[in-house]
Amino acid sequence: MLDQSLKNQVAEYFKLLEKEVVISVDLDDTENSRDLKKFLDELGGLSDKIKIKEEELKFKPSFSLSSDSSSGINFAGIPLGHEFESFILAILQVGGRPPKIDDKTRERIMAIEDEMNFETMVSLSCHNCPEVVQSLNIMAVINPKISHTMVDGSVFTDYVEDLGVLAVPTTYVNGEIFNRGKISLNEILNKIKKEEVDLRLEEKPIYDCLVIGGGPGGATAAIYAARKGITTALVAEEFGGQVKETLAIENITGIAYTEGPKYMEDVKAHLDKYKVEVIEGLSVTGIERDEKLKILTDKGNLFARTIVIATGAKWRLIGIPGEIEFRNKGVAYCTHCDGPLFRGKKVTVIGGGNSGIEAAIDLASIAREVLVLEFLPELKADKLLQDKLRGFKNVKIVTNAETQALSGEKFLEKITYKDRVSGQVIEEATDGCFIQVGLVPMTEWLDNVKKNPRGEIIVNEFGATNLEGIYGAGDCTNSAFKQIVIAEGSGATAALGAYNYLMTKGN
Numbered sequence: 001m002l003d004q005s006l007k008n009q010v011a012e013y014f015k016l017l018e019k020e021v022v023i024s025v026d027l028d029d030t031e032n033s034r035d036l037k038k039f040l041d042e043l044g045g046l047s048d049k050i051k052i053k054e055e056e057l058k059f060k061p062s063f064s065l066s067s068d069s070s071s072g073i074n075f076a077g078i079p080l081g082h083e084f085e086s087f088i089l090a091i092l093q094v095g096g097r098p099p100k101i102d103d104k105t106r107e108r109i110m111a112i113e114d115e116m117n118f119e120t121m122v123s124l125s126c127h128n129c130p131e132v133v134q135s136l137n138i139m140a141v142i143n144p145k146i147s148h149t150m151v152d153g154s155v156f157t158d159y160v161e162d163l164g165v166l167a168v169p170t171t172y173v174n175g176e177i178f179n180r181g182k183i184s185l186n187e188i189l190n191k192i193k194k195e196e197v198d199l200r201l202e203e204k205p206i207y208d209c210l211v212i213g214g215g216p217g218g219a220t221a222a223i224y225a226a227r228k229g230i231t232t233a234l235v236a237e238e239f240g241g242q243v244k245e246t247l248a249i250e251n252i253t254g255i256a257y258t259e260g261p262k263y264m265e266d267v268k269a270h271l272d273k274y275k276v277e278v279i280e281g282l283s284v285t286g287i288e289r290d291e292k293l294k295i296l297t298d299k300g301n302l303f304a305r306t307i308v309i310a311t312g313a314k315w316r317l318i319g320i321p322g323e324i325e326f327r328n329k330g331v332a333y334c335t336h337c338d339g340p341l342f343r344g345k346k347v348t349v350i351g352g353g354n355s356g357i358e359a360a361i362d363l364a365s366i367a368r369e370v371l372v373l374e375f376l377p378e379l380k381a382d383k384l385l386q387d388k389l390r391g392f393k394n395v396k397i398v399t400n401a402e403t404q405a406l407s408g409e410k411f412l413e414k415i416t417y418k419d420r421v422s423g424q425v426i427e428e429a430t431d432g433c434f435i436q437v438g439l440v441p442m443t444e445w446l447d448n449v450k451k452n453p454r455g456e457i458i459v460n461e462f463g464a465t466n467l468e469g470i471y472g473a474g475d476c477t478n479s480a481f482k483q484i485v486i487a488e489g490s491g492a493t494a495a496l497g498a499y500n501y502l503m504t505k506g507n
Contacts, residue, residue, distance in 0.1 A: 001035070001038050001039050002039070002042050007042065007046060010043065010046055010088065011046040011047065013088055013091075013092060014046050014047035014050070014091070015047075016092055016095075016097055017047060017049045017050075017092065017095035017096065017097075018095055018096030018097065019049070019067050019068065019096045020049050020067060020068075020095075021049060021051070021067055022051050022052075022053060022066045023040055023044070023050065023051070023053070023064070023065060024053055024054070024055035024057065024063060024064045024066065025037070025040060025052060025053070025055070025062070025063040026054070026056055026057035026059070026060050026063070027060060027061050028060045028061065030060075032061050032078070032155050035078055036061040036062075036063070036077075036078050037061075039078050039080075040052055040063065049095065057074065058074075058076075058149070059076035059077075059149070059151070059156065059159075061076075061077070061155075062074055062075060062076040062077070063075055065090055065091065065094045066094065067094050067095060071090075071094045071140055071141050072140035072141075072144065072146055072148060073090050073094065073137050073140050073141065073147075073148055074147070074149035074150070075087060075090075075149070075150050076151040076152060076155070076156060077124075077150070077151065077152025077154075077156070078152070078155075079124075079150060080124055081124030081125055082124060082127055082129060083122060083124055083129065083130060083133060083150060083152075085130060085134075086130050086133045086134050086137065086150065089134055089137070090137045090141075093137070093141045094141060099141060099142070101138060101185070105185065105186070105189070106142060108193075109139050109142045109143050109146075109189070110142060111193075112139075112143055112146065112192060114145065115145050115174070116145065116146045116147075116173050116174065116192075117146075117147045117148075117173065117174055118136045118139075118140075118146070118147065118148040118149070118171060118173050118178065119148070119171070119172045119173075120132050120136060120150055120151065120169050120170070120171045120172075121153045121163070121165045121168050121169065121170045121171075122150055122151065122152060122153065122168050122169050123152070123153055123154060123168050123337060123339070123340035123341065124152060124154070124340070125336045125337070126168050126169065126336060126337035126338075127245075127246075127259055127260060127336060127337070128168075128169060128181070128182040128244075128245065128261075128334075129168055129169040129182075129337070130261075131182060131183075131184065131261070132169045132171060132179075132182060132183055133148075133150050133169070135183075135184065135185035135188055136148035136171070136188070138185065139185075139188070153165065153340060153341050154340045154341075154343060157343070160341065164329070164410065165341070166329055166330050166332070166341055166411060166412075166432065167180060167181070167327075167328040167329075167337070167338045167341070168337055168338060168341065169182065169183075169337075170328070171183070178191070179191065180328050181328075182244075184238070199279060199281070199282070199299055199300070201297070201299060201300035201301065201302055202300060204233070204277075204302055204303075205231060206292055206303045206304060206305065207231050207232060207233045207277075207302070207303070207304040207305070208225070208230035208231045208304070208305050208306065208502055209222075209225040209231070209232045209233075209304065209305070209307075209308065209498050209499070209502075210232075210234075210235065210293075210295060210302060210304035210306070210307050210308075211225070211232070211234040211235070211307075211308045211310060211495075212235050212236075212284050212295070212307065212308070212310065212311055213235075213236055213241065213308075213311040213312055213473075213474070213476070214234060214237075214238065214239035214240055214241055214278075214280070215240070215241025215242060215243055215264075215310060215475075215487065216243055216263075216267060216474070216484050216487050216488045216491070217241075217310040217312070217474025217475070217488060217490055217491035217494075218234060218236065218311075218312075218473070218474070219267045219268070219270075219271050219488075219491070220473075220487075220488040220489075220491035220495070221308040221310055221473055221491035221492065221494050221495040222234045222271060222274070222276045222308075223270065223274055224491070224492045224496060224499075225276075225308075225495040225499065226275055226276045228495075228496075228499045230499060231275075232274075232275070232276045232277070233278070233279060233302070233304075234271070234277070234278050234279070235279045235282050235284060235297070235302065236278075236279075236280055236282070237280065237281065237282065237283055238280060238281075239264070239268055239278060239280055240261070240264040240268075241312050242312050242313065242314070242439075243260045243263060244260050244261050244264050245260060245334065246259070246260035249263055249484065251483070251484075252484060253485065282297045282298065282299055283297060284296065284297050284311075284445060285297060285298060285445055286445060286446070286447070286448075287307065287446070287449070287467075287470065288448075290303070292304060292305060293305065293306070293307050293469055293470065295307065305469065305502060306469045306471065306498035306501055306502060307470045307471065308463070308473055308491070308494045308495060308498060309443075309449070309457060309465075309470065309472045309473070310472070310473040310474045310491055310494070311441070311442040311443065311474075312475045312476055312487075313440060313441045313442060313476060313482065314439065314442055315333050315435070316437050316439055316440045317435075318350065318403060318435060320403055320404060320405055320406065321405045321406065321407070322406030322407055322408075323406060325406075326408060326411065326412040326433075329408075329410070329411045329412060330406070330412025330431065330432050330433060331406060331412060331433050331435065332432060332433070332434050332435075333434065333435055333436070334434075335358075335359045335362040335434055336362065338432075339362055339363055339366060339367075339434075340366065341432075342363070342367055343366045343367070344366075344367070344368050345367055345368055345431035345432065346367065346368055346369040346370075346371070346429060346430055346432075347363050347367045347370055347371070347430060347431060347432040347433065347434065348370075348371040348372075348373060348428075348430045348432070348434070349363065349371070349372045349373070349433075349436060350373050350403055350434070350435050350436065351373075351374065351435065351436035351437045352372060352373075352375075352376065352378075352380050352381060352397075352399070353379075353380045353436070353437075354380075354381045354385060355436045355438075356372065356436035356437070357372070357379065357381035357385040357386060357389050358381075359434050360389055360395060361385065361388055361389050363434070364389070364392040364394055364395050365392075367394070368394065369394050369395075369396070370392070370394060370395045371395075371396050371398065371415075371428060371430065372395065372396065372397045373401040373415075373417055374397070374398070374399045374400075375400070375402060375403075375420075376399065376400070377400055378399060379397070379399065398417070400419060400420040400421050401417045401419065401420070402417060402418045402420050403415065403417045404417055404425070412430065412431065412432065412433060413429065413431075414427055414429055414430065415428055415430045415433060439475060439482065440454075440455065441454070441455045441456045441457070441476040441477075442476055443455050443456070443457055443476050448467065449465050449467055450466040452478050454478075456477055456478040456479075457472040457476055457477045457478065458472075458477070458478050459471065459472040459473075459478065459494070461493075462493065462494075462496075462497035462500070463477075463493045463494030463495075463496075463497040463498075464494075464497055464501075468501075469498070469501060469505075471497050471498050472490075472494060473487065473490040473491040473493070473494040473495075474487035474490055474491060475487055477490065
């Protein structure tokens with residue numbers, strides 16, 4: 001099940017174990033159980049500090065991890081794919097290697113007094129799930145009143161369907177819904193008990209350059225500004241941006257393959273090498289010009305001599321009835337994350353561009369039937385992708401289709417669209433709908449910077465906006481193409497433009 005190279009790597013990790021780890025496993029006579037037994041047997045043979053025993057657990061097949069005391073960590077299914085790292089980290093932490101968290105976070109976890117039994121529904125191809133799984137595993141290792149079970153939705157299909165889970169990650173606590181979607185350890189702790197952190201914004205200096213946005217464009221702008229020796233800060237609600245939602249990345253020069261979360265970890269590590277103050281947890285609400293530039297946030301104001309706006313873009317809504325109501329109840333955006341929950345079902349993809357057709361290709365291999373709806377007379381995707389999609393017999397492509405509504409009772413059941421040529425209104429059954437109609441810039445909070453009709457910030461060749469000292473970069477601007485490397489290039493351009501401004505006109 002695991003190739004020798006991976007086994008060798010795991011064996012090296014297992015040398016870090018400081019104490020014995022007991023894997024308690026509960027199996028039945030299914031193929032999934034046989035696969036889990038093979039998986040655990042292979043891993044158990046890599047260290048004499050790993051022991052395997054049988055024990056009755058809630059799920060079959062599943063296993064739990066313990067050492068000298070129960071850790072509260074359980075895996076229902078085989079933690080391969082993106083969850084393999086979660087499994088290895090859990091083994092090491094149960095085996096005595098402390099989680100990499102700060103003392104304050106550890107204290108907050110230990111302070112939880114209530115019994116909390118978490119379950120997180122995941123798919124092994126979901127790149128957002130591991131952060132949730134690993135965060136809750138850390139909590140279960142540290143606090144004996146907390147337990148956590150990762151549940152593979154593709155294995156326990158009846159269980160997740162009974163719960164009505166149609167998007168991952170979805171987390172329950174003590175049988176009640178706790179959270180849908182990605183959530184960080186700090187956000188989990190805030191949901192349990194909100195802790196207001198005083199960022200002391202009134203004590204912050206006037207920065208030479210303040211970057212708004214934590215994606216690749218913003219990070220690159222901050223690095224270039226810092227390298228020029230000017231005081232630099234980066235403000236974001238959460239570092240990482242939309243790239244953290246991306247699975248495979250294969251078009252960054254010099255990096256043949258990486259994945260969004262891993263790439264942004266590397267970007268953050270690069271950024272940390274410079275004197276850049278990163279301020280997370282702030283929502284910027286506006287910009288005003290006082291004696292200096294004033295950045296308005298939900299927690300106070302900041303001041304700077306120049307600003308680089310790199311707030312990126314978000315999924316575009318199509319604005320039809322049911323789109324919001326059935327989000328996470330059949331309406332989804334990421335096939336890698338949520339696609340496995342629709343195995344053997346009928347799904348719809350709205351959008352005939354590259355992202356839409358790539359989504360349809362992903363779904364065609366697992367769904368019973370895929371309906372593709374494109375508003376224009378022809379698909380817009382690259383011919384190579386179109387040809388690949390047309391090779392699937394379970395795909396139906398409809399062009400000139402104006403989507404009008406998504407409907408159902410508790411969950412999505414039907415989609416309604418109009419034939420733009422004949423005018424006929426058509427209703428079809430669907431279990432899921434993946435909306436892939438592009439992005440919209442996150443600039444709605446700006447009312448004094450010139451934007452085009454699409455809401456993109458208009459910048460010149462130096463990244464400058466119409467307002468003196470304010471620059472733009474990345475997907476929130478009128479750049480012709482939206483790509484990571486283009487966002488990074490425009491971030492560098494904007495930072496250099498801001499630096500030149502400071503050298504000539506700044507004070």
